[in-house]
Amino acid sequence: xxxxRLVAIGILVAVAAACLLANFLAPAPYxxxxxxxxxxxxxxxxxxxxxxxxxxxxxxxxxxxxxSLLLAPAAALLSxxxxxxxxxxxxxxxxRTERMVMAATDLFLSLPWLFLLITVRAVLxxxxxxxxxxxxxxxxLGCLGWAGAARVICADARxxxxxxxxxxxxxxxxxxxxxxxxxxxxxLRPILxxxxxxxxxxxxxxxxxxxxxxxxxxxxxxxxxxxxxxxxSFSTVSTQPWQFVPLxxxxxxxxxxxxxxxxxxxxx
Amino acid sequence: xxxxxGGFLGATLVRFAPGFGVDEEELDTRLSSRSVEALxxxxxxxxxxxxxxxxxxxxxxxxxxxxxxxxxxxxxxLLAERLPETLKSxxxxxxxxxxxxxxxxITVVMVRAWLLDAISNVLVGALLCIPAAVLALLFVMExxxxxxxxxxxxxxxxxxxxRNLLVRSSELPHVLTARAKGLGNIRVLVWHxxxxxxxxxxxxxxxxxxxxxxxxxxxxxxxDLPGIGQLAWKAALGRDVALLVNLTxxxxxxxxxxNSASDLVGQRFHAGEP
Numbered sequence: 310x311x312x313x314r315l316v317a318i319g320i321l322v323a324v325a326a327a328c329l330l331a332n333f334l335a336p337a338p339y340x341x342x343x344x345x346x347x348x349x350x351x352x353x354x355x356x357x358x359x360x361x362x363x364x365x366x367x368x369x370x371x372x373x374x375x376x377s378l379l380l381a382p383a384a385a386l387l388s389x390x391x392x393x394x395x396x397x398x399x400x401x402x403x404x405r406t407e408r409m410v411m412a413a414t415d416l417f418l419s420l421p422w423l424f425l426l427i428t429v430r431a432v433l434x435x436x437x438x439x440x441x442x443x444x445x446x447x448x449x450l451g452c453l454g455w456a457g458a459a460r461v462i463c464a465d466a467r468x469x470x471x472x473x474x475x476x477x478x479x480x481x482x483x484x485x486x487x488x489x490x491x492x493x494x495x496x497l498r499p500i501l502x503x504x505x506x507x508x509x510x511x512x513x514x515x516x517x518x519x520x521x522x523x524x525x526x527x528x529x530x531x532x533x534x535x536x537x538x539x540x541x542s543f544s545t546v547s548t549q550p551w552q553f554v555p556l557x558x559x560x561x562x563x564x565x566x567x568x569x570x571x572x573x574x575x576x577x
Numbered sequence: 578x579x580x581x582x583g584g585f586l587g588a589t590l591v592r593f594a595p596g597f598g599v600d601e602e603e604l605d606t607r608l609s610s611r612s613v614e615a616l617x618x619x620x621x622x623x624x625x626x627x628x629x630x631x632x633x634x635x636x637x638x639x640x641x642x643x644x645x646x647x648x649x650x651x652x653x654x655l656l657a658e659r660l661p662e663t664l665k666s667x668x669x670x671x672x673x674x675x676x677x678x679x680x681x682x683i684t685v686v687m688v689r690a691w692l693l694d695a696i697s698n699v700l701v702g703a704l705l706c707i708p709a710a711v712l713a714l715l716f717v718m719e720x721x722x723x724x725x726x727x728x729x730x731x732x733x734x735x736x737x738x739x740r741n742l743l744v745r746s747s748e749l750p751h752v753l754t755a756r757a758k759g760l761g762n763i764r765v766l767v768w769h770x771x772x773x774x775x776x777x778x779x780x781x782x783x784x785x786x787x788x789x790x791x792x793x794x795x796x797x798x799x800x801d802l803p804g805i806g807q808l809a810w811k812a813a814l815g816r817d818v819a820l821l822v823n824l825t826x827x828x829x830x831x832x833x834x835x836n837s838a839s840d841l842v843g844q845r846f847h848a849g850e851p
Binding site for chain 1: 710715718790
C-alpha cells in the first residue's frame with residue numbers, strides 16, 4: 310500500500326502540474342473552435358480529437374482539470390474553515406452553545422443538500438458569466454458541506470477542552486481566545502486537514518454530477534462535469550472511444566485522492 | 578419542526594439566490610408591457626419570503642401543496658404520481674445494495690484472505706470514484722435496467738463502512754478470546770461480532786437511505802425514470818419554487834423518519850447490551 314500511495318501522490322502532482330501549465334501545454338485556448346473539423350479523430354495537432362463544436366478536447370481536458378482541481382480544494386477549504394469555526398467554538402464552549410450548534414448541525418445534515426444545491430444553482434440569472442457560475446457552484450458546495458465535519462471537530466474540541474493540558478493552561482491564567490488560538494486550534498489542525506482532504510473528492514464528484522445534469526459550470530468554460538457530459542451522445546461515444554479519456558483521468562485522480570486519504574489513516 | 582425548518586431554509590436559499598424572480602417569459606418580445614406587468618404581478622406573492630412561506634403553510638394545513646408553475650399541475654398530484662416510482666427505485670437499490678455489500682463484507686472479514694480483500698477494495702474503490710450521473714449514462718448506453726443503478730451507488734459505501742465496523746468488532750479482546758477458545762467462525766460472527774456492530778449498522782441503514790435519495794436525482798433525470806429525482810431536476814431547470822420547497826420538505830421528512838427509526842432500533846440494541 311505504501312507504493313500505491315506514493316504512486317497516487319505522484320499522479321496528483323503530475324496532473325496538478327499539467328493543468329497549471331495548461332497555457333503552455335494546450336495546443337489551443339479551451340474555447341477556440343476549429344470549425345472546419347468538428348468531431349475530428351485524434352491526430353498530432355489534436356491529441357484527443359475535437360468535440361462537436363470543433364474545440365480541441367485535449368486543451369479542454371487540461372483547462373477543465375484545472376478548474377476542478379483548483380476549485381474543489383478551495384471549496385473544501387471553505388467548508389473545513391466553517392466546520393472548524395462552528396464545531397471548534399461549540400466544542401470549546403460546551404453547554405447550551407454546543408447543544409444549539411449541534412441542533413443546527415443536525416438540521417443541516419437532515420436536509421437533502423443535493424436538492425438544495427440544484428435549487429440554488431438553477432435560480433442563478435440566465436446570463437451569468439462562466440467564471441461567476443464556477444465560483445458560485447463551488448462556493449455553494451463549500452457552504453453546504455460543513456455540517457458533517459463540524460460534528461467531528463466539535464467532538465474532538467470537547468475532548469481537548471477537558472484534557473489536562475488545557476486545564477493547566479486555564480490554571481496559569483490563559484483566557485478564552487488565547488486558549489483557543491494557542492492550544493485548541495493547533496491540536497485540531499490534523500483533524501481539520503483530514504476533513505479538508507476528505508471533502509475534495511466529494512466536491513469533485515458532486516460538481517461532476519451537477520455538470521452532467523447541466524447545472525454545473527457554464528459553457529464555454531470546461532470542467533470535469535461538462536467534459537463528462539459528452540458521454541450523453543451515445544451514438545458518437547461508441548465510435549470514438551477516446552471520449553472516455555476524461556472519465557479515465559477522473560477516476561484515476563479521485564482514486565488517488567482516496568489512496569492518499571488512507572495514508573492519513575482516516576476513519577471511512 | 579426540523580421538516581418545517583428544512584422547508585423554510587430551502588425557501589430562504591431560493592428566495593435570496595441571485596436571479597430569483599427572473600422569468601424567461603418576460604423576455605418574449607411578442608408580449609406587450611401590460612402582459613409583462615401581469616406576469617410580474619403573478620410572481621408578487623412569492624417575492625416576500627415570509628408571505629410566501631406563511632401562505633404556503635396555510636395552504637398546507639388544508640392539504641393543498643400548491644401548483645407547480647413550470648408543469649402547470651397541482652404539486653400533490655405530481656407527488657402522488659412520482660413518489661411511488663422513486664420509492665420503488667430506492668427500495669430496490671437499498672435492498673440489492675445491502676444484500677451485496679453486507680455478505681461480501683462479512684466474507685472478507687471472516688475469511689481473511691488478502692486476495693479477496695484486495696479485489697473487493699479495488700472494485701469498491703473504483704465504484705466510489707465514478708459519479709452516479711456517469712453510471713447512469715453508462716447504464717443507458719449499455720441498455721441495463723436503470724432501477725439496478727441505485728444499488729451500485731449504495732453498495733460501495735455500505736460495503737466500506739460495514740467492513741470497517743466488522744473489522745473493528747472482530748479485533749475486540751472478547752472476540753479474540755472467543756476465537757482462542759476454539760469457537761467456530763459462524764458462532765463468533767453471530768454471537769460476538771454482529772451484535773457489537775449492529776447499532777452502527779442500523780445507523781448506516783438510515784444514512785444509506787439519504788444517499789439513495791441524493792443519487793436518485795441524476796439517475797432518474799438521465800435514465801428517464803419518472804420519479805421525484807427527475808421532478809426535482811425539471812423543477813430546478815424550470816425555476817419552480819413551490820415544487821422545489823415541497824420536494825425538499827418531503828425528502829427531509831423521509832430522511833428524518835429513516836434516521837429516527839434507525840436511532841430507535843440502535844438504542845434498543847444498546848439497551849439489550851449487558
